[in-house]
Amino acid sequence: MGRRYMAGERAAVPAAPPADRKVVKPTPPELMEDTGTGVDFGTRPDRIPGFLVPNDRFYIRSHAPTPRVDAASWALRIEGSGVRRPVSFNYAELCERFPLVSVIRTIECAGNRRVLLGEEHGRTFEGTPWGRGAIGTAEWTGVRLRDLLESAGVTSGAREVMPESLDDVRFRRPLPLAKATSDDTVVALAMNGEPLPADHGFPARVVVTGWLGAASVKWLSRIEVSEQRLYSPWNTEDYVLIGSGFSGEEPARGPVITTVPVAVLVELPWPARLRAVPQMIRGRAFAGENAIATVEYRLDDGPWQLARLEGPEVPGAWVRWQFAWTPQPGEHTLRVRAIDDHGDTQPAASAYNELGYLQHSVLAHPLRVEDVPTPEREAGR
Ligand SMILES: Nc1nc2c(c(=O)[nH]1)N[C@H]1C(S)=C(S)[C@@H](COP(=O)(O)O)O[C@H]1N2
Numbered sequence: 001m002g003r004r005y006m007a008g009e010r011a012a013v014p015a016a017p018p019a020d021r022k023v024v025k026p027t028p029p030e031l032m033e034d035t036g037t038g039v040d041f042g043t044r045p046d047r048i049p050g051f052l053v054p055n056d057r058f059y060i061r062s063h064a065p066t067p068r069v070d071a072a073s074w075a076l077r078i079e080g081s082g083v084r085r086p087v088s089f090n091y092a093e094l095c096e097r098f099p100l101v102s103v104i105r106t107i108e109c110a111g112n113r114r115v116l117l118g119e120e121h122g123r124t125f126e127g128t129p130w131g132r133g134a135i136g137t138a139e140w141t142g143v144r145l146r147d148l149l150e151s152a153g154v155t156s157g158a159r160e161v162m163p164e165s166l167d168d169v170r171f172r173r174p175l176p177l178a179k180a181t182s183d184d185t186v187v188a189l190a191m192n193g194e195p196l197p198a199d200h201g202f203p204a205r206v207v208v209t210g211w212l213g214a215a216s217v218k219w220l221s222r223i224e225v226s227e228q229r230l231y232s233p234w235n236t237e238d239y240v241l242i243g244s245g246f247s248g249e250e251p252a253r254g255p256v257i258t259t260v261p262v263a264v265l266v267e268l269p270w271p272a273r274l275r276a277v278p279q280m281i282r283g284r285a286f287a288g289e290n291a292i293a294t295v296e297y298r299l300d301d302g303p304w305q306l307a308r309l310e311g312p313e314v315p316g317a318w319v320r321w322q323f324a325w326t327p328q329p330g331e332h333t334l335r336v337r338a339i340d341d342h343g344d345t346q347p348a349a350s351a352y353n354e355l356g357y358l359q360h361s362v363l364a365h366p367l368r369v370e371d372v373p374t375p376e377r378e379a380g381r
Pocket residue numbers: 058059060061062063064107108109110165166167171199200201212213214215216217218219
């Protein structure tokens with residue numbers, strides 16, 4: 001007589017990851033939001049414990065499955081009309097030949113909050129349906145891109161630098177020479193003190209301060225330096241602003257997105273459920289290449305008030321803010337806006353653009369506050 005299995009016994013056997021899984025690290029729902037594309041997972045805004053986002057929950061945004069790269073046979077080539085002698089470095093050479101630098105920087109996807117932009121304009125967009133989780137901050141350790149370029153001898157006519165990936169789509173996007181050779185543009189080999197995780201670009205990725213995430217090319221294999229303007233699908237078709245009121249320069253379909261605008265992240269689920277007890281409301285504010293000057297909040301129809309900013313203040317990284325609140329039971333709306341050191345702030349409405357980029361208008365965060373049971377009521381009196 002065959003043994004009959006109870007449902008519970010079967011459930012105890014851990015499910016093997018599906019063979020067609022396109023990313024490597026686990027993406028459990030208690031840490032990450034699954035956008036449904038298979039390659040894009042957001043960080044849950046209420047699951048960021050410190051200033052940095054731990055590697056296990058840093059958002060993943062990829063145009064193709066995570067490639068598995070063998071560092072032992074990998075090399076990075078630097079070539080093109082903008083260098084005097086093409087050079088190539090293997091992993092050990094990259095780790096040993098150049099000064100190591102560490103920078104703490106925030107990376108934000110240009111499509112962050114696309115779903116909220118859609119709600120603002122009463123439509124849905126085709127791109128990855130991001131909530132608020134396509135942003136994160138890490139300590140990136142590696143070598144300056146400038147040091148690598150100098151070893152190849154940059155020509156006086158060099159204009160653009162295009163990092164290129166070995167992923168299935170050969171992802172690549174050019175940077176002007178000045179940004180590529182900035183002090184804090186790095187080829188990162190480590191993230192928060194660990195070798196780059198596979199999903200975040202192992203063995204090497206670029207990290208570009210204050211620019212849209214797409215500038216920070218993962219799984220680097222080649223860097224083209226050119227005396228000519230360079231183009232790829234990601235600065236002509238994608239990551240450009242398309243719509244009425246926008247005009248680009250051929251062959252780009254619209255203005256090419258570079259820096260990211262000022263915006264805030266509230267560290268609560270959407271919608272949030274709170275208890276009617278004294279508490280701190282927290283979040284982050286980020287202004288791309290600019291620095292955050294102030295953060296203000298408004299509850300329901302109340303006045304705008306100053307939130308308290310918390311250190312550290314790191315250029316190119318978000319700042320933390322918080323305020324104390326003792327909510328009354330019921331439905332509430334929280335609005336938070338940041339102002340940067342250039343006087344830029346968040347608009348009342350975000351400009352519509354066909355691909356749904358750069359949502360940064362002030363959001364009305366829905367909060368439901370629940371009554372706290374008193375001991376009398378608990379006892380049924
Ligand atoms: N090779 C490669 N690099 C890439 C991408 C990609 O698809 N392929 N996506 C870019 C985009 S759009 C973003 S927002 C960031 C996301 O970096 P992360 O996955 O480490 O968070 O990587 C960028 N670098």
